Amino acid sequence: MSGLARRGSDYRRLVELSESLLGGFEQAGYERIDPPMLHDAAHVGLGGQTLLDLTYLMGNGLALRSDFTVPVYLLHAERGRDAGTPRYCYSGPVFRRSAPGDDRPTEYLQLGIEYFGSLRREAADVRIFANILAALHRSGLKDVPVMTGDVALFHAVLDALDMSDRIRARLRGLFWRPEQLRAQITRMQTPIAVPDTLAGPDIEAKLHDTLTIQGKRSPAEVAELLTARANDMLPANTAQTLLAYLDITGPIGQVPELVRALLGDRIDDALARFEDRLSELCHRLGPEALDTPFRADFGRRHEYYDGFVFEMAHAGQVIAAGGRYDRLSQQVGAADWPAIGGMIRPQILLSALDEVAK
Amino acid sequence: MTALKLGLPSKGRLQQDAINWFSKADITVARTGSDREYAGQVTGLDGIELVLLSASEIPRELAAGRIHLGVTGEDLIQEKLADWAQITPAVAHMGFGFADLIVAVPDSWADVTTLRDLDDAAAQFHANHGHRLRIATKYHNLVRGFLSTQGVADFEIVDSQGATEGTIKNQTAEAIADITSSGATLTANHLRILTDGEILKSQATLFAARNAHWSDANRATFATLCGRLDLPVPALT
Known part of the structure; x- marks a missing residue:
């Protein structure tokens, strides 16, 4: 059931699930807000090609929201600097154009949290991740496959390796398309x-x-x-190291070791932050959280992400996801509000719960 | 009894070629009234009613089932209908109205001959100009779908309903995706097709509408029509 439940018992359950998730977030200190459905179309491109292709442009300089990240940021920006360390929660429909032959719903609910602030970013990463995970657990979904990645770690690897700035910028931009990224790394050597x-x-x-x-x-x-x-040209040894980095997949706790094996001490700053996040994970969720799967080439194709990213999926459908987007505020409004957010799709969650119950 | 409704393009070469094509089945389509009146009559096979429509509206009418059969280009059907193969099975490729939907760039882009090159140029353009490389077309869905499966990003589609080749000179787009038959217009406008830039080969095609109400009489008429043209009758449900 990925379609909309708009009446009857399915609708009732959807409302109850959404309210209970939102209530949980409010109790955890998130302020409930209601971002507008239409926003300035100029910001749509920040999400990259994937989101641009999915977003309804209304033809009058407005876009129908395809996710909440930009609308929540814009609402936050209106409050100005004295907002302290704002945390928000929200719920509502998002709209996605579907390509011909694609039967995914064009309208569905998203419910989520966003956290703005530059203090202890790794702790904030883990807080959002843990809050989303806890919300899924509370709803009754105990075992949900998780995937994580780190866009900032990829950037640090690029910065540490020998290549021209032109190639570095090109490869950064290709991160969102792993297949093309690998093909270009090979192609750029010749x-x-x-x-x-x-x-x-x-x-x-x-x-x-x-x-x-x-x-x-x-x-x-x-x-x-x-x-x-x-x-x-991209030097051959650089290409080899990059491809080996992109192939890293395994428990998140082992990532620093695997990366050091490839790059030695050349990206110690980035790894120190990564390890801070690991200790936070361990502290908040217990040592078994270090077994959470990680993939070096995982980025969710939302191009405003520039740090930790995560996704919970069930039977090929994304139930929840999120990530850090520190630079978005600079691109939209010349402010500096590092942020991370996470969202849940209540309709997918409900169908996952039904399947688990069977 | 409701006649089988046959949708034909309301004017132009496509209409004339379609009329000639049906004459092979001893079906005569004659415009009635003046040239400007959108009415016509079918003789030679009973139970067919002619509906004259803009070629670009025929996909919608087929999808809605307001006509049983319709003649239009595969390009329009595939652009406008998501599950076109389910909704409007092709009855026959008619052998005229050939058109290829292609991606073309200015001939002066000596660095761009393939889609991979286009992806390079699009990334460079976006970084240099602060907006994405614009591709002018009226085939938004087909072009977007093609480019994304071929691994091209950093572009945006801008709508162009005609004179698309001129958009580059006018600086409202950097590249185009349009239909071409001979390529002469492209060459005249100093544009060049990418070597792997063919999105679709299209021709005029007779489509059947699954959503139409097919009475027994309609089915019999359709079967007779297919029989005269030596065509297999596609499943209508």
């Missing part, structure tokens, strides 16, 4: 020669001389990409 007709010192001038120039993408950009692909 030069692609500039076509004979253009080869030589001034590619840009030759483009002007031989071809009709039109549009906003300039011959300088064409020349830049041709030159870069012919000369700016």
Whole structure:
């Protein structure tokens, strides 16, 4: 049952489940808010291609919310700086365009929490993760498969390895598409020669001389990409280390050891933060939390994430998920409000509970 | 008794080719009244009523079951209907109205010949210009679906219902996705098709509407029509 229950006993159960989840969050200190369904379409791209493709653009500069992250941030930003360490909870429908042939619902409920503040970020990561997990447990879902990842750790690995800034920026952007990322790492080791007709010192001038120039993408950009692909290569040992890093998968507690085996002490700062998070996990959820699965290439395809990410899924459907998005506030409003959030899909949770009960 | 409703394009080459095609089954479609009046008559097979529609509306009418049969391009059907194969099975490819839906870029993009190159250029463009590389098309769904399965990102679709080739010169888009038959318009506008940029090969096709009410008489008429054209009768439920 991923469709909407709008009446009858299913609807009743959905309301009760949602209210009990929200009540739990309010008790834990989250302020209940009601973000608008429509927001400035200019912010849609922050979620990356996946969310952009899924978002209904209303054609008047407004977008119908496809998740709560940006709307909650905008509501928070209205309050200004004196908001202390705000924590919010919310519930309501989100809207997703579906591609042809895709029978996923175009409207469903999301219910979640967001936490703004720069103090003890690793503790905040674990707090949100633990709050979401506890909410699922309280609802009756005891055993739910979890996956975690860390976008910041990937960035730290890129920063530590030998490559040009151009390649580093490109690979950062490709993180959201693991298949393309791996293909590019392989491809970027081999030069692609500039076509004979253009080869030589001034590619840009030759483009002007031989071809009709039109549009906003300039011959300088064409020349830049041709030159870069012919000369700016990803070193083979870097490529090998990167691919090995992306293949890391296993219990989150073992990640520092696996990463050190690849990179030695070159990313100690990032690993120190990772280990802080591990101690918080252990402290809050017990040592068995260190067995939580982790995948180095896991990022949930929401491109505003830039730190810890997590997802709980059942039978291929995401029940709950979340992640850290520290830079979003800088991109939207030139503020600096590091934040992490997590959400639950009550309808999917309900159907998972029904299946478990069978 | 309700006649079997056959939807044909209301004007142009597609209509004339469709009329010629049906004449192979000894079915004569004649426009009645003036050229400008959207009415017509079918003779040669009883029980068929002609409905003249804009080619782009035929997919919707088929999906709704307001017509039993309709002639339109596969491109329009696949763009407009999510589960088109379930809703409107193809009865026959008609051998005209050939059009390929393709992705094309300015010829001056010497660095872009494949979709992978396009992905490189899109990332570069987004970083340099502060907005995504814009692809002008009227086939939003087909293009978005194709590019995402082919691993291209950092683009946005901008709507273009006509003269799409001109959007690049006008700087309202950086690349286009449009239908082409000979490629002459593309060449004239200094555009080039990506080597792996073919999204769909389309031709005029006769579709049947599963959602239409098929009376026994309608089914019999349809079976006779298929028989005359040597076509297998597709399952209608």
